[in-house]
Amino acid sequence: LAEILAGNIPSFLREFKEIEVSRKLKDGKVHVIKYKVMPDVLAIGNDSDFVRMPMSPLAAQVIAEKFGCILPTTQMSDDIYQKAQTKLTPSPMSGGQYPNWQQRMTKNEFYTEHQRLVEEKCRKAGHQNGMLIAGHKKDVIISNFLNSHPKSVIIYGWHDSRNGGKPIQGYGWGHEVTYADYSHGIRLIANEVEVDGEKMDIKDVLADKTLSQLLSKEGPVKNTRAHR
Numbered sequence: 001l002a003e004i005l006a007g008n009i010p011s012f013l014r015e016f017k018e019i020e021v022s023r024k025l026k027d028g029k030v031h032v033i034k035y036k037v038m039p040d041v042l043a044i045g046n047d048s049d050f051v052r053m054p055m056s057p058l059a060a061q062v063i064a065e066k067f068g069c070i071l072p073t074t075q076m077s078d079d080i081y082q083k084a085q086t087k088l089t090p091s092p093m094s095g096g097q098y099p100n101w102q103q104r105m106t107k108n109e110f111y112t113e114h115q116r117l118v119e120e121k122c123r124k125a126g127h128q129n130g131m132l133i134a135g136h137k138k139d140v141i142i143s144n145f146l147n148s149h150p151k152s153v154i155i156y157g158w159h160d161s162r163n164g165g166k167p168i169q170g171y172g173w174g175h176e177v178t179y180a181d182y183s184h185g186i187r188l189i190a191n192e193v194e195v196d197g198e199k200m201d202i203k204d205v206l207a208d209k210t211l212s213q214l215l216s217k218e219g220p221v222k223n224t225r226a227h228r
Contacts, residue, residue, distance in 0.1 A: 001059045003044050005066055010047045012130035013038055016190055019076075019083050025213045033214040035193040035202060037072075037080055039132045041185030047129060051115045054184040057140050057153050057177055057226035069188035070142060070202060070224045074156045074171070075217045076189060077139045081159040084134035086127040090158040090168055091117040091136065093182060105181035114182040135159050137185025138169045142224050149173050150228035155184060177227050 016036035024030045042063065043050040055063075057071070064070055072080065081087065093114060094101050104110050118136045127133060138157040145154055152173040159167045169183075193202045195211060205211045206221040213219075 001055065001062065004042060004053070004063055008044055010043055010045060010050045010129065012047055013040060013043065015039065015130055017083075017132045019079055021079050021214060023214055025210050027210050031196055031211065031214055033193055033195050033205065033211075035076075035215075036190040037076075037132070038069075038188040039130055041137050041187050051112060052118065052137065052185060054111060054137075054180040054182060055140075055186055056180045060140055060186045061226045063186070064188055064226070067188055068191050070191065071226045072139055072141055072187055072189055073143065073206070073216045073218075073221060074141055075215055077141060077157050077167070077187075078159070080132070080187065081134040081157075081165060083132060085131040086122065086125050086133040086135075087159070087161050087165075088118065088121045088125065088127075088133065088135040089160055089162060090183075091121065093117075105183075106179070110182040135161065138167075138172075138183050139187055140180075140184055140226060142221060142226055143171070144218050144221055144223075145171060145173065146226075146228050147223065151177050153177050153179050153184075153227075157185075158183065 017039050018034055018036050020034045022030055022032040041052050043052045138155045141154050141156045143154050153175050155172040157167050158169045159165050191202050193200055203224050206215055209220050
């Protein structure tokens with residue numbers, strides 16, 4: 001956490017990518033939102049030597065606030081995957097190849113091994129750092145579900161092109177709020193967005209009973225923190 005707050009992140013993560021989505025909402029009108037997202041999940045290091053770092057929503061929220069950002073909703077996670085220039089297939093590290101994997105999922109050795117697996121796929125896909133990438137990590141998300149499960153981390157994603165781009169991980173809330181394992185990624189979304197050509201704060205969009213449909217499948221999200 002201290003490393004990231006001190007700015008020890010690859011420079012390409014600072015170049016956010018624009019996502020544009022248009023939807024017909026319940027007011028009968030088509031609305032357009034443009035929002036900016038980190039091209040990859042949070043990592044520690046520099047452009048040539050970095051590790052994508054899983055972290056709890058407690059740590060992620062501190063970082064998001066420092067950078068003037070929030071974490072994604074499930075809808076945003078889906079949209080980012082659809083717009084991604086590089087779509088990787090998930091790389092689960094469970095089963096016989098990784099003995100005692102349940103005990104090792106939250107350890108640095110698994111973080112670095114997963115980094116190696118992802119980078120191998122990046123090379124094969126012709127990915128260049130700074131391009132919008134998705135599918136390689138599950139997102140830690142914001143959700144109204146946290147209101148009734150305040151001690152949980154909610155994860156979602158691992159969209160898989162072999163399954164029509166559907167996420168392997170639906171709403172997952174089986175872990176406590178301090179938990180993070182190798183499969184989790186933290187994607188930051190900038191607070192300032194544009195709706196129908198007008199600048200807005202993303203939190204105001206998510207709180208609006210109509211416009212929230214641009215970014216949320218679950219109606220207005222009035223608490224945009226990643227934990228309670």
